[in-house]
Amino acid sequence: MEKVHIVINDTPLEVDSQSTIMAAAEQLGIKIPRLCYHPQLSIEGACRICIVEVDGSKNYLPSCATQVREGMVVATNSPEIRQARRDLLELILDNHPRECQTCERDANCELQNLAYSLGVRERLFEGRRKQHPIESSSASVIRNAEKCILCRRCVRVCAEVQAVHNLSQLFRGFDTVVAPAFSAPMAESVCINCGQCINVCPVAAFLEKNSTEAVWQALADPRKHVVVQIAPSIRAAIGEGFDLEPGADMTGPTITALRRLGFDSVFDTNFGADLTVVEEATELVKRLQSGDRLPLLTSCSSGWIKFLEHFYPDLMPLASSCKSPMSMLSTLLKTYYSRIMGIPAQDIFVVGVMPCTAKKYEAERPELFTEAGLPSTDAVLTTRELVWMIKAYGIDIVHLPSGTFDTPLGFSSGAADIFGATGGVLEAALRTAAEKLTGEPLTELNFTSVRSVEGLREASIEIGGQTLQVAVANGLGNARVILDKVRSREKSYHLVEIMACPGGCIGGGGQPYPTGGRYVLDREVNRLRAAALYRIDEAKTIRKSHENPYIQKLYAEFLGEPGAELAHTLLHTHYIQREPRGI
Ligand code: SF4
Ligand code: SF4
Ligand code: SF4
The missing domain is CATH 3.10.20.740 (Ubiquitin-like (UB roll))
Known part of the structure; x- marks a missing residue:
């Protein structure tokens, strides 16, 4: 150059x-x-x-x-x-609320840090201040326009990374505001609840909808049996909320911290991930054998599923009908676990700790409620919210002893651990599908051709003499590239993994704000978080979901065969076409 x-x-x-x-x-x-x-x-x-x-x-x-x-x-x-x-x-400060002491971004606010580093120690101007109500219609995201400094990072991430184009700058001058088109409430917009606007916002103008109070109340209620599950990617990122470097494996201390907070049982969403793999691989094998409805599109990412419903409803029949690992495990907690523990489902309060703000929306989807009309997941906390709760309780998580998950819904294979990284769901599904297709034990478990923090990856994988065309996309702008090829039939894939967030769940909209001057969406942060998950996988003796003995026991004693009637009723769902302009 x-x-x-x-x-x-x-x-x-x-x-x-x-x-x-x-x-x-x-x-x-x-x-x-x-x-x-x-x-x-x-x-x-x-x-x-x-x-x-x-x-x-x-x-x-x-x-x-x-x-x-x-x-x-x-x-x-x-x-x-x-x-x-x-x-x-x-x-900028003249037109900004004086709320630092009570603000969610206090101590990690870019505006506050800038004022400190530039030596601004007093507020010189006092003018008219903009006034807007807090917009809290969304299940996932709240928008506080009074704190907005009009940097338009949210507009750019929503359009450039997520290709959703939900936000724009409306009106002029003093009245300028960032909002969905026609000032529509977020719940009635095409927002797919991914939370990437929260991640990039330098201030507290976008935040997740806070669920901590509902969880504190449940923990204090003696009539409630409060159980928690943590998603795969939590363990590789929560340390950053306590000033550790990205990629520290905090599985054990997080379990202990959850017990100290008062949860009655601590389970692992990884168990739900193993179950997802078994069900999804069964679906894949059936479709490969019949040649019907290919490619199979993975369905674990709630943000991606809402994107599909808004923008590619014609491709909905291709999506796996499997619920997400969170919703599979929550359903089991209100059915199987309720039965073996003798606790009525209405007395069980299920909390999911997720890297993802879209999971708050997923928990409210009526089609995922139990047959009795109860939500399967009662509250979803983001990783950031769990960090707040641990700090509020005064727990020194960094120096806690390591705890272990409760059984039977806390044991998982290594395949489940890698769900948190882009490519991980596809790799985990292939480990099981390959054995189903060939009837032979798989010796090489690492499908490294689908591992990468890049946004888009295509590969050809040989299984039992058959070549499978697969693709992995993270970030919905990348997903559009693959989906357009599927829609136009330009390319014939067999299996496509799509994750809404850049890097997969490890880069979710509810993960800790980066520290040390790093930016959100930093590929190195995501690489370190993903590497931690692959290390956990490598260290396990059981690395295929269908070999998890508790999954085998669950099918033998409760669900029957993978894909059979009860498994289908409890573990599968359907999708709903939504307006491309909202709702
Ligand atoms: S967004 Fe930042 S500057 Fe504004 S009130 Fe919150 S902490 Fe203070
Ligand atoms: S949550 Fe995602 S889709 Fe919704 S406005 Fe924010 S970036 Fe856009
Ligand atoms: S990123 Fe935050 S501060 Fe910037 S325009 Fe969006 S809402 Fe406003």
């Missing part, structure tokens, strides 16, 4: 001619303050906090949006620039 020669803060530098000033400064170890910038999203240049002085003039340019050129002289930190940045920030 062509190089140019510039000077930044009196230091000469040779850089790529395509570089921005912001990227060039980082080569010198200078991180120019910024707010609306996000490395995984398009350049917005809205906040102007990253302005620098170019060529000694009073020509202040946004460094995120300005390309370098030969001979450019840049000052990133002159007294005038520092003052201009403070003025810009004070104007």
Whole structure:
């Protein structure tokens, strides 16, 4: 690539001619303050906090949006620039609630951190402040427009990464607000509840709908038997909420922390994942043998399923009818577990700890309620919410001894652990489907061709003399690429895994906010979280879902055969075509 020669803060530098000033400064170890910038999203240049002085003039340019050129002289930190940045920030703060002490983002707010690092210690301007009610119609996401600083990261992630295009900037000037089209309530929009807008929002203008109070109340209610299940990806990310590096395996301490919080039993969503694999592999084998309804589209990701219902309803017959691992396990807790424990289902309160805000919506879907009309999952906490609860209780999770899950619904194979990473569901399903197809034990369990944190992957896999065409997509923008090929019949796949969130569940909309200056959607963070799950898988002696002895016992004593009548009634669901413009 062509190089140019510039000077930044009196230091000469040779850089790529395509570089921005912001990227060039980082080569010198200078991180120019910024707010609306996000490395995984398009350049917005809205906040102007990253302005620098170019060529000694009073020509202040946004460094995120300005390309370098030969001979450019840049000052990133002159007294005038520092003052201009403070003025810009004070104007943002003027129109911002004074609620830091009671705000969910206190101590991890990018606006608060910026005010601290720029030395803004008082609020100079007092003008009219915008007033908007909190929008809480969605089961998953709440929107507080009073805290919005109009950086448009949410608009960009929803359009560029998720291809949902649910948000845009409405109205003008002082009345400008970010919202779904026609100011529709989020619950009546095409929002698929993924929570990626929460992840990228630098402030508390988007948050998950808080379920912690409902859980505290259930834990304090002596009439309730309160059980909890934790999703595969929780264990590789929860440590970040306590300042550990991404990818620390916190399975054991998290179980102990949940017991200290007062849960009566602690189960593993991985058991539901093993069950999903057995049911889904059965479905796949049937379809491969009949040649009917291919490719099979995986169905574990709640955000992806709502996306399918809104935007690709013609492809709904291809989706596996399997409930998600959370909903499978919750259903068993209100049926099988209720029966073996002798506890009426209405007295069992099921909590799911999920990396995902869309699971809050899934828990409210009427078609997933029990036959008696009870929700299968009573409350869903995100990883962040569990971190808040553990901190509120004063539990020092980092130094807790390791606990173990309760049986029978807490034992899982390694195949279930990798569900949390992109490609993991497909790999786990292949470990079981291959043995069903060939009748032979599978010796090589690692399908590495589908492992990657990249958004899109296609592979050909040989099983029993048959070549299976498979694809893996994470992030719904990538899913669209595959789905369009399926719709147009440009490509014939046998099995397609789709996860709504970038990186899979490990990058879910409810995972801890990154620390150490890292950004959400950082591929390295997702790689470290995924690596932890693959390590857990490798360390297990049972790595195929159908070899989980408690799954075998469940079928023998309760469900009958995989895919048989009771298994189908309890573990499978259906989908609902939704309007492409909302509801
Ligand atoms: S979003 Fe940030 S600056 Fe605004 S009230 Fe919350 S913590 Fe304070
Ligand atoms: S939750 Fe996802 S789909 Fe909904 S507005 Fe946010 S980013 Fe868009
Ligand atoms: S809601 Fe958050 S991410 Fe969206 S524009 Fe406002 S501050 Fe930025």
